[in-house]
Amino acid sequence: MKRIVAITTALLLAGSTYAFAQDAVIVEVPQPARDYVIAHPSDPVVIDGDVAVGTVVPQEVQLVPIPDSPDYAYVYVDKQPIIVSRKDRKVVYLSQ
Template identity: 65%
Template sequence: MKKLFAMAATLMITSSSVAFAQDAVIVEVPQQTRDYVIANPSDPVVIDGDLTQGYVIPQDVELRPIPDSPQYGYVYVNGQPVIVSLENRKVIYLSK
């Protein structure tokens, strides 16, 4: 019985992570937009913790517009260019 319960729990965890992965939205940021952000650095801000795709940038952080991509803004966080959706302030691209 314990073995059956463990298998059921494993199945639930696995299926919930698959459902989460299906909900993730991958955004392809055009190279022209990335090039603009790299060529026009902003004053860096510091954000503690792990900055990952989907992270919501706090409201008190000023986002700079990207002229040819009005749906995106950017900021340099901890010295790294970060492109953000202006619709919801979620990180969609991190430079590596």
């Protein structure tokens, strides 16, 4: 019985790790886009909850386009620039 529980637990953990790995997509935002966002701060917005790579920015938050990078837009949250994908509004870059 203990062996069945241990195997089931291992399979569940392996499955959840695999699902997480599938959802995590690493996007390399071009350096000129990051430089533009830092050089052109926007009015700060408040987003409830933690903001991390993969977080979807709510529709009511107005995104600022990045002129030479049409796939990306940005907002400032807590004085930090957040770059998002314009196609799905997911955070792809957080300033360090």
